[in-house]
Amino acid sequence: MSALTAYALTGAALVGLGFFGLLAARHLLRRVVAFNLIGSGLFLYFGAAGGRGAAPDPVPQALIITGIVVALAASALAVGLVVAQARASGRATLPGEEDAS
Amino acid sequence: MTALTASLVLPLLGALAAVALPRRAAVAAALATTALTLAAVLWLLVEIGTGGTVRLVLGGWQPPLGIALAADGLGAAFLALTAAVMAGVALAARHEMAPAAAGPRAAFGFWPLMLLLWGALNAVFVSRDLFNLYVGIELLTLAAVALVAIGGKAEALAAAMRYMVFALAGSLLYLAGVVLAYGAHGTLDMDLLAARTPARPDGLALALMTAGLLAKTALFPFHVWLPPAHAGAPAPASALLSGLVPKASFLIVLRLWFEVMPDRAATGALMVLAALGAAAVIWGSIRALAQARLKLIVAYSTVAQLGYLFLVFPLAGGDGAAQPWAAGAWTGAMFQALSHGLAKAAMFLAAGLFMVAAGSDRLGALRGLARVMPMTAFAFALAAITLMGLPPSGGFTAKYLMMTAAFAAGQWIWALVMALGGLLAAAYLYRPVAALFARVAPTDPRPVARARQAVPLALAGAAILLGILSAPPFDFLQIGRPEAAEEGL
Numbered sequence: 001m002s003a004l005t006a007y008a009l010t011g012a013a014l015v016g017l018g019f020f021g022l023l024a025a026r027h028l029l030r031r032v033v034a035f036n037l038i039g040s041g042l043f044l045y046f047g048a049a050g051g052r053g054a055a056p057d058p059v060p061q062a063l064i065i066t067g068i069v070v071a072l073a074a075s076a077l078a079v080g081l082v083v084a085q086a087r088a089s090g091r092a093t094l095p096g097e098e099d100a101s
Numbered sequence: 102m103t104a105l106t107a108s109l110v111l112p113l114l115g116a117l118a119a120v121a122l123p124r125r126a127a128v129a130a131a132l133a134t135t136a137l138t139l140a141a142v143l144w145l146l147v148e149i150g151t152g153g154t155v156r157l158v159l160g161g162w163q164p165p166l167g168i169a170l171a172a173d174g175l176g177a178a179f180l181a182l183t184a185a186v187m188a189g190v191a192l193a194a195r196h197e198m199a200p201a202a203a204g205p206r207a208a209f210g211f212w213p214l215m216l217l218l219w220g221a222l223n224a225v226f227v228s229r230d231l232f233n234l235y236v237g238i239e240l241l242t243l244a245a246v247a248l249v250a251i252g253g254k255a256e257a258l259a260a261a262m263r264y265m266v267f268a269l270a271g272s273l274l275y276l277a278g279v280v281l282a283y284g285a286h287g288t289l290d291m292d293l294l295a296a297r298t299p300a301r302p303d304g305l306a307l308a309l310m311t312a313g314l315l316a317k318t319a320l321f322p323f324h325v326w327l328p329p330a331h332a333g334a335p336a337p338a339s340a341l342l343s344g345l346v347p348k349a350s351f352l353i354v355l356r357l358w359f360e361v362m363p364d365r366a367a368t369g370a371l372m373v374l375a376a377l378g379a380a381a382v383i384w385g386s387i388r389a390l391a392q393a394r395l396k397l398i399v400a401y402s403t404v405a406q407l408g409y410l411f412l413v414f415p416l417a418g419g420d421g422a423a424q425p426w427a428a429g430a431w432t433g434a435m436f437q438a439l440s441h442g443l444a445k446a447a448m449f450l451a452a453g454l455f456m457v458a459a460g461s462d463r464l465g466a467l468r469g470l471a472r473v474m475p476m477t478a479f480a481f482a483l484a485a486i487t488l489m490g491l492p493p494s495g496g497f498t499a500k501y502l503m504m505t506a507a508f509a510a511g512q513w514i515w516a517l518v519m520a521l522g523g524l525l526a527a528a529y530l531y532r533p534v535a536a537l538f539a540r541v542a543p544t545d546p547r548p549v550a551r552a553r554q555a556v557p558l559a560l561a562g563a564a565i566l567l568g569i570l571s572a573p574p575f576d577f578l579q580i581g582r583p584e585a586a587e588e589g590l
Contacts, residue, residue, distance in 0.1 A: 015277070022266075035273065039273060042273065042277055046280045046283070046284075049280065049283070049284035057287070059166070060283065063232050063283075067235075067276065070236055070239045073239075073243060074239065074242075074243060074272075077243050078269070081246070081250060081261055081262050081265060084250070084253070084258050085255070085258045085259060085262050088253075088254070088255035088258050089255045094259060094262060094263055094266075095259050
């Protein structure tokens with residue numbers, strides 16, 4: 001198994017873990033982490049896809065960096081919202097969803 | 102070309118200025134930005150009307166390495182809709198988002214967020230690169246979520262959080278599709294992808310991107326986040342969120358299925374999209390009937406009205422694209438998007454004024470308000486006419502074009518959905534209109550200046566004008582369409 005295949009498989013596994021977390025977790029902070037897992041998995045897969053061929057393709061690298069910046073901004077807003085929501089309602093879950101974890 | 106650049110850059114600069122400057126100067130800067138961007142968009146419309154699609158290749162780097170922007174008739178029509186709604190919202194927000202009325206935090210945050218939202222919308226409407234579109238809708242989502250949360254109440258925060266979960270999941274699905282498309286073809290430029298050699302991952306990439314965008318468009322069954330979010334935001338923000346934001350992700354879906362990968366548009370998939378749209382029309386209308394608050398009625402009506410847009414797919418996509426009725430169905434759906442944007446913004450702004458006057462948006466509190474606010478009540482009724490699809494409104498033109506196409510195509514089921522949706526809209530809008538025009542004197546309403554009441558009236562009037570003067574926008578929408586438009590149906 002080549003290194004690229006390993007990267008791609010790891011990326012796919014991360015996406016799978018993230019989606020599981022998104023569906024299974026009720027705590028909002030866990031969901032934010034799950035989003036980041038999915039994003040990281042996609043970027044890893046993307047990087048592996050760009051590494052095929054004789055010379056590595058620079059475009060995925062540029063896109064991944066942009067994507068990381070976007071993901072960081074989204075995570076920051078999401079965490080800020082989680083904190084505000086927890087302060088306002090005393091719970092870090094969405095109304096109607098009990099935190100089982 | 103300068104006008105296109107200006108319409109993208111000005112809102113972003115204005116947003117920065119609105120953050121950096123002190124309160125009075127920030128509002129002045131935001132209003133000046135609104136006026137300048139409106140002028141830039143009008144200039145762009147003239148350029149496109151006289152010279153066709155305006156293309157811009159960023160930094161002179163040609164795709165696939167660079168990013169291309171193109172303002173065709175479709176994109177420019179949405180730019181114009183956005184500019185019109187933004188102008189109305191900015192005028193309304195001068196009063197409603199003042200520190201005394203909305204609190205200092207919302208009064209500070211509204212202007213930069215509004216302008217960021219505008220910059221993101223404009224970028225999505227003209228971008229020709231799938232990854233650039235991802236960044237655009239992400240910026241759009243962040244600004245929209247923040248606008249929902251701006252009030253700071255626990256309800257609004259929960260609605261914003263739910264919106265965020267749906268929107269981020271949608272973004273990631275879209276991104277997964279983009280990654281697959283790049284892996285298969287080595288480009289993300291729409292025009293280069295349209296000319297690609299079809300590969301195996303195309304179907305999966307298209308499905309992922311579409312699913313993600315549907316979550317952001319709040320198509321049934323992904324609509325649960327929309328009503329609390331749109332009803333919980335302050336009225337000027339709701340007007341932007343309901344009238345404009347879902348149109349951006351819808352436009353990307355439309356471009357994907359009609360311009361980028363029309364070869365993958367299997368009949369079954371098109372039928373599924375339209376069936377979800379039909380379900381949204383029926384379910385959104387039924388839920389709207391059951392609401393006791395005006396803003397929730399208007400928000401559920403958005404769920405229903407967005408459903409109509411998806412009926413375009415089997416009528417004008419796939420095998421239907423070559424048929425004589427395709428141009429009519431396609432243009433009808435665009436008329437629906439444009440007239441809904443104007444009418445829904447007018448409705449939310451009117452609802453905001455009713456709340457100022459009555460202190461609540463419960464239907465019981467609104468009884469008899471037409472006596473003291475005839476202009477706003479008239480604006481609400483005009484917007485309702487467009488949403489019901491009665492002549493001579495833009496909504497009527499939309500439904501007429503789409504129904505004609507549905508009968509010509511032999512897909513009468515969609516025509517039935519449209520007729521039923523119109524009846525249901527009449528039913529759920531009758532309740533607020535009847536309350537407003539009730540023959541009772543309202544108890545102690547706060548006065549609202551006439552100049553403020555004129556704003557929703559202007560927007561609702563524009564939605565009606567879209568029906569009366571439907572020929573110029575019809576022709577304008579065809580500029581830069583891939584298939585030659587055929588008139589006569």
